[in-house]
Amino acid sequence: MAAPEELFVWEGDWGLPSVNSDCLVVLAYAQFSGAPLKVRKVCNPWRSPGGSIPALKTAHKEALWQPSDIIIHLRKQKYNADLDLSAKEAADGLAFVALVQQKLTPAVIYALWVDPKNFVEVTRRWHAERTGFPLGLFLPGRLRRHQLDKLRLLRGDADLEADDQLEKELYRDAADCMDLLARRLGTQKFFFGDSPSSLDAFVFGWLAPILKCDLPSGKLQQHLKSLNNLHAFCANILLVYFPCNGSPRSAPPAESRGAERVPDRRRKQLLSALAALGAMLSYAALTGMVSVRHGRRGALEGRPRLHRDDGRDRDED
Numbered sequence: 001m002a003a004p005e006e007l008f009v010w011e012g013d014w015g016l017p018s019v020n021s022d023c024l025v026v027l028a029y030a031q032f033s034g035a036p037l038k039v040r041k042v043c044n045p046w047r048s049p050g051g052s053i054p055a056l057k058t059a060h061k062e063a064l065w066q067p068s069d070i071i072i073h074l075r076k077q078k079y080n081a082d083l084d085l086s087a088k089e090a091a092d093g094l095a096f097v098a099l100v101q102q103k104l105t106p107a108v109i110y111a112l113w114v115d116p117k118n119f120v121e122v123t124r125r126w127h128a129e130r131t132g133f134p135l136g137l138f139l140p141g142r143l144r145r146h147q148l149d150k151l152r153l154l155r156g157d158a159d160l161e162a163d164d165q166l167e168k169e170l171y172r173d174a175a176d177c178m179d180l181l182a183r184r185l186g187t188q189k190f191f192f193g194d195s196p197s198s199l200d201a202f203v204f205g206w207l208a209p210i211l212k213c214d215l216p217s218g219k220l221q222q223h224l225k226s227l228n229n230l231h232a233f234c235a236n237i238l239l240v241y242f243p244c245n246g247s248p249r250s251a252p253p254a255e256s257r258g259a260e261r262v263p264d265r266r267r268k269q270l271l272s273a274l275a276a277l278g279a280m281l282s283y284a285a286l287t288g289m290v291s292v293r294h295g296r297r298g299a300l301e302g303r304p305r306l307h308r309d310d311g312r313d314r315d316e317d
């Protein structure tokens with residue numbers, strides 16, 4: 001018998017099977033369609049085929065990375081969550097998936113990766129802690145640049161800066177999208193009745209992190225929580241299809257924490273302090289609080305720079 005295909009996804013937290021929306025989309029679709037995938041949860045992209053997450057290693061040792069490509073592959077293997085949809089339902093599903101990608105996805109990326117408060121206090125901290133030292137010093141910035149590139153591609157905008165006007169525009173579009181989804185869902189369990197489809201996977205994947213993550217800047221989260229049926233929709237999928245992730249990660253028992261050896265605890269504290277110091281120095285350099293000058297042209301030359309509206313340039317993260 002052929003070995004099961006392997007799906008590499010980001011680890012979960014906050015009561016979610018993965019903290020990454022693309023991973024959640026693929027995980028949900030695999031559950032809905034009954035695809036027998038071997039799921040590997042990782043916190044280091046270099047442990048995944050091609051250094052990208054999510055990734056599917058097929059039975060023929062090929063690798064797929066885009067959620068849409070992975071879903072198409074699963075359909076070819078006869079794992080089709082849309083098999084029972086009518087032609088009209090299938091067309092509606094495609095239209096709503098496009099709406100999610102156009103209106104909701106940019107806002108979620110902005111909320112988690114561009115909003116300064118959310119990025120510093122939640123997204124960067126989570127990835128830095130999970131990847132550890134020294135990878136945690138630079139991996140969050142690398143991931144952020146990847147998400148910024150994705151956001152620029154979705155918006156068709158080469159210059160992208162965090163500001164109130166951009167935030168209002170993205171969140172307004174996302175709120176409109178969520179309102180349309182809430183009306184389409186109505187009182188149904190799923191968007192097309194009692195069985196989930198690929199549309200349910202995409203909506204869940206992009207709503208669940210905003211719903212479950214404790215964001216200090218939570219304007220998008222507040223609007224989502226006001227839509228009771230979408231809130232219940234995400235909770236139901238977590239309960240039925242991901243029951244082991246139904247509650248946030250809990251702290252280890254007191255006796256377990258006390259049994260930890262003192263040298264190991266001190267080593268972890270030292271590494272955490274070094275990581276925090278590196279993060280603070282990087283942030284200080286990024287914001288201009290600290291500048292480094294050389295008497296001659298050095299290693300800083302040639303670093304990518306982001307355009308600013310005031311005509312000046314600054315170093316990219």
